[in-house]
Amino acid sequence: QDDVKQSLLDFFDELSGGGVRPADPDFGWNQTSDPCKWFGIDCTKQYDIKRIALEGVGLAGTLDKVGMGIICSIESILVLSVQNNSIGGGIPDVFSDCKHLTHLFFARNKFSGEVPDSISSLNNLKKLDISNNNLSGELPDLNKISGLVMFLAENNNLTGQIPDLDFVNLQQFNVSFNNLSGPVPDLDGRFDASTVMGNSQLCGKPLQNKCPPSPPSKHSKSKNGEKILMYLGYILLAAVFVFFFLFVLLRRRKKNAEEKVTPLENKKMESLKESKTKTTKASTEGSSTDYKTTSKSEYSIHSPNDLSMSMVSQSLVIVTRSSEKGLKFEDLLKAPAELLGRGRYGSLYKVMFGNGSDLAVKRIKDWVISKEEFQTRMEKIDQTKHPNIMAPVAFYCSKEEKLVVYEFQPNGSLYKLLHCGNEANGRSTFDWGSRLSVASTIAEAVAYMHNELNEEGIGHGNLKSSNIMFNSNMEACISEYGLMPMDDTSTSSVHHVAMDQSRVQPTDTFKSDVYKFGVILLELLTGKLVQNNGFDLARWVHSVVREEWTVEVFDKGLIMEGASEERMVNLLQVALKCINPSAAARPPMNQVANMINTIREEEERSIVSEA
Numbered sequence: 001q002d003d004v005k006q007s008l009l010d011f012f013d014e015l016s017g018g019g020v021r022p023a024d025p026d027f028g029w030n031q032t033s034d035p036c037k038w039f040g041i042d043c044t045k046q047y048d049i050k051r052i053a054l055e056g057v058g059l060a061g062t063l064d065k066v067g068m069g070i071i072c073s074i075e076s077i078l079v080l081s082v083q084n085n086s087i088g089g090g091i092p093d094v095f096s097d098c099k100h101l102t103h104l105f106f107a108r109n110k111f112s113g114e115v116p117d118s119i120s121s122l123n124n125l126k127k128l129d130i131s132n133n134n135l136s137g138e139l140p141d142l143n144k145i146s147g148l149v150m151f152l153a154e155n156n157n158l159t160g161q162i163p164d165l166d167f168v169n170l171q172q173f174n175v176s177f178n179n180l181s182g183p184v185p186d187l188d189g190r191f192d193a194s195t196v197m198g199n200s201q202l203c204g205k206p207l208q209n210k211c212p213p214s215p216p217s218k219h220s221k222s223k224n225g226e227k228i229l230m231y232l233g234y235i236l237l238a239a240v241f242v243f244f245f246l247f248v249l250l251r252r253r254k255k256n257a258e259e260k261v262t263p264l265e266n267k268k269m270e271s272l273k274e275s276k277t278k279t280t281k282a283s284t285e286g287s288s289t290d291y292k293t294t295s296k297s298e299y300s301i302h303s304p305n306d307l308s309m310s311m312v313s314q315s316l317v318i319v320t321r322s323s324e325k326g327l328k329f330e331d332l333l334k335a336p337a338e339l340l341g342r343g344r345y346g347s348l349y350k351v352m353f354g355n356g357s358d359l360a361v362k363r364i365k366d367w368v369i370s371k372e373e374f375q376t377r378m379e380k381i382d383q384t385k386h387p388n389i390m391a392p393v394a395f396y397c398s399k400e401e402k403l404v405v406y407e408f409q410p411n412g413s414l415y416k417l418l419h420c421g422n423e424a425n426g427r428s429t430f431d432w433g434s435r436l437s438v439a440s441t442i443a444e445a446v447a448y449m450h451n452e453l454n455e456e457g458i459g460h461g462n463l464k465s466s467n468i469m470f471n472s473n474m475e476a477c478i479s480e481y482g483l484m485p486m487d488d489t490s491t492s493s494v495h496h497v498a499m500d501q502s503r504v505q506p507t508d509t510f511k512s513d514v515y516k517f518g519v520i521l522l523e524l525l526t527g528k529l530v531q532n533n534g535f536d537l538a539r540w541v542h543s544v545v546r547e548e549w550t551v552e553v554f555d556k557g558l559i560m561e562g563a564s565e566e567r568m569v570n571l572l573q574v575a576l577k578c579i580n581p582s583a584a585a586r587p588p589m590n591q592v593a594n595m596i597n598t599i600r601e602e603e604e605r606s607i608v609s610e611a
């Protein structure tokens with residue numbers, strides 16, 4: 001503790017530049033007293049300093065590496081404010097060790113030099129104010145800081161382009177009166193010209209001057225370079241596929257010639273005659289025969305992307321009931337497809353029929369599972385019906401290729417609703433009540449599946465907000481259930497071995513789902529993006545809660561809406577139980593669902609009593 005005191009006194013000494021003394025009665029910073037009683041310091045408990053605010057007190061020294069290093073070494077500190085002083089010199093480049101900081105205020109000083117790159121590693125930062133200094137050079141890549149709600153840098157000498165920030169989330173933004181250049185990024189209509197004015201070389205909306213056609217900047221050059229590399233990669237990949245295709249074709253022809261067999265068309269007919277046709281599932285009322293049968297046939301998938309390269313030669317199993325659209329699986333294979341995303345576990349394609357009956361086809365990569373096991377698994381999932389779990393429409397499995405087909409959901413995902421909306425089109429309407437309702441729906445659906453598929457040990461395996469879709473009634477539906485044996489991130493004992501099903505214990509799969517569900521709860525409560533499998537978000541939430549600054553974690557939208565703090569804290573407690581580092585200590589999903597339902601009932605009771 002004496003060391004902490006001495007470090008803080010050194011920090012003050014350096015900042016003050018000898019002008020003001022830390023021990024002055026106004027400050028009372030000295031070795032003999034409790035630092036929590038010193039001027040400008042706030043603590044949660046003894047020695048747990050959460051805030052240092054030395055604002056407008058005549059500091060005229062510098063903030064060097066040692067000084068900033070001291071602040072970084074005290075992990076409890078969330079806020080550092082030294083604004084309205086005359087501190088000079090550079091801002092030291094030591095921020096990679098200060099990840100705990102949430103607020104950094106350097107405004108109205110005499111800081112000069114460049115804004116250090118390491119500031120972009122402060123991924124818990126919410127507010128950054130470096131305005132009214134003498135800072136120069138280009139701004140670092142601040143868009144890595146997903147939760148930033150305030151960025152003020154006006155009245156400096158900054159050059160280069162405005163960084164591509166997440167303007168949907170920013171509440172305060174100003175870079176006016178610098179030497180910034182290039183086009184103003186899309187400010188999402190949230191900030192007017194006053195926030196970018198006074199930069200003579202900036203152009204584009206909301207400024208009056210249109211951007212002239214200009215040679216590509218260093219930044220865009222490197223982006224173009226990346227694009228060219230990407231296209232070259234695609235061309236190379238396509239060429240490899242074409243050669244492979246030709247090779248297979250030539251070999252087949254050679255073989256056919258040698259064996260003196262019938263032409264391909266006849267061969268196909270023979271194989272179709274021989275193929276078994278069996279009913280996998282009794283269809284519900286109104287189904288047509290197209291979706292009732294499992295048939296064997298030869299086919300290839302025609303689409304404008306790499307799916308078209310697939311030479312799949314075995315059966316596509318149709319398991320769904322909802323066939324009023326009268327589609328045959330041949331139609332599925334012929335229809336044009338669009339790549340929707342390429343995730344860690346495969347790619348997702350939208351297959352378009354142009355009559356509102358589009359399908360989503362998941363192409364799974366690198367899954368070591370036998371054809372029989374995969375088929376049993378898919379059928380089990382299909383039999384375990386729950387209205388909020390999307391059942392597969394069809395699936396296909398060969399050694400090289402695994403496809404699972406779902407109905408396409410045009411209303412987007414929970415991820416999109418949380419992170420890609422704006423005031424006008426959804427973000428503000430995703431209120432506390434709706435978030436609680438989504439949490440409870442998902443928890444109940446997963447709890448049901450865990451219970452029904454307990455013996456088989458089939459969990460979701462990859463639960464995350466982009467796999468929670470909204471159906472036509474805007475009800476949350478979980479997609480891709482059971483497409484992975486488990487996710488490899490939340491249970492250290494099975495780290496990096498998730499793709500080998502034989503090594504995965506059922507309990508791990510379920511406990512991993514509970515962890516992932518906890519991360520979704522954190523996403524709903526904080527509105528923050530999940531990176532690094534939720535570990536960063538979980539760590540940040542833990543650190544803020546530990547400091548008894550719990551309210552700081554909640555999404556500003558929820559606070560502004562007046563959502564019940566008590567119930568948000570209760571839901572946070574549930575999330576923290578789910579993300580317990582010890583898998584054994586995590587509650588089972590049915591308990592999680594019960595806890596959330598209790599919170600939801602309290603919410604409903606309070607609405608009724610308020611009414």
Ligand SMILES: Nc1ncnc2c1ncn2[C@@H]1O[C@H](COP(=O)(O)OP(=O)(O)OP(=O)(O)O)[C@@H](O)[C@H]1O
Nearest residue numbers: 340341343344345346348360406407408409413466
């Ligand atoms: N049935 C569906 N209908 C419409 N969109 C869907 C459907 N299923 C998933 N999506 C969306 O398609 C996009 C790509 O999905 P994909 O599963 O490839 O991504 P991912 O979940 O990030 O990847 P992975 O599952 O491999 O980790 C996501 O935005 C997802 O929300």
